[in-house]
Amino acid sequence: MQQYVIYKRVSTADQGRSGLGLEAQTRDITLYLDTFSPEPFEVIGEYLDVQSGKDDDRPELLKAIEHAKTAKATLLVAKLDRLSRKVSFISQLMEDKRLDFRVAAMPTATPFQLHIYAALAEQEREFISQRTKAALKEAKRRGVKLGGLRDSTMKRNDVLKAQAQQRAGKLENIVVPMRERGDSMRAIASALNSAGIATPRGGKWQAPQVKRLLDRVAK
Missing domain, CATH: 3.40.50.1390 (Resolvase, N-terminal catalytic domain)
Incomplete structure (x- = not known):
């Protein structure tokens, strides 16, 4: 058993x-x-x-x-x-x-795949951390007052945008070829879910989220 x-x-x-x-x-x-x-x-x-x-x-x-x-x-x-x-x-x-x-x-997932996934996730977190620090440093240089409620919200939004853009870059080589060969948004979402790849919020992929992902890649 x-x-x-x-x-x-x-x-x-x-x-x-x-x-x-x-x-x-x-x-x-x-x-x-x-x-x-x-x-x-x-x-x-x-x-x-x-x-x-x-x-x-x-x-x-x-x-x-x-x-x-x-x-x-x-x-x-x-x-x-x-x-x-x-x-x-x-x-x-x-x-x-x-x-x-x-x-x-x-x-x-095999142990090798899990190791690669862990390494990529750690690299992504470090990139987001450095990008956020750089954005705050630039904002301070421009004289933006930090620390208020509005600034706190802006910083959170900057982090979310950075995470979404970074995730789009990592998944580009997966979703773009599938779309180019004619796969539907739903089929791509199913493939991402089957591979154990979560959305930026940790949930399951749906067709609208795949469309937003492809839009970010296109930009």
Whole structure:
């Protein structure tokens, strides 16, 4: 019988973001178990941390890992960044021969693919951080007063725009060839979802979102 140890992680900010809250993680894990898991299966443990993904010293994660290794069970998470936002930490887990883990949102991904995905996600976060700092520095140089409610909203919007544009650039080589060969928006959305690629807000792709993505690429 296939056995699983389930691990979930949320932070205060995650709770309000679609695709990252406990309900969404539970949904994705349940979908994996019902659709992709060998049968019969058994969940032998569940662990939860309320902590940032930047902190790898998470007590419940360490307990989940040890439980999975001791029981020779599979550690199951909803998304890769629930384990960690650091590619170095993900690599350490992959190198541990006693540990087997699966990502519900990427059910058929190989360890190599997971490593590449983690590296790209870390690179994207660093790029967005640097771009935001540069934008704020330029705004300050122009004499824009920072710190008010309006400026806070503008900074958040700048970050969201930067994330959307960066994501569009990363997906250009996937969506553009599909569109050029005549695939519909719905077909492209289905392909992105099947590949475990989430929208910028962490949700599932729909045809209108694919259209906006292609529009950004065109610009």
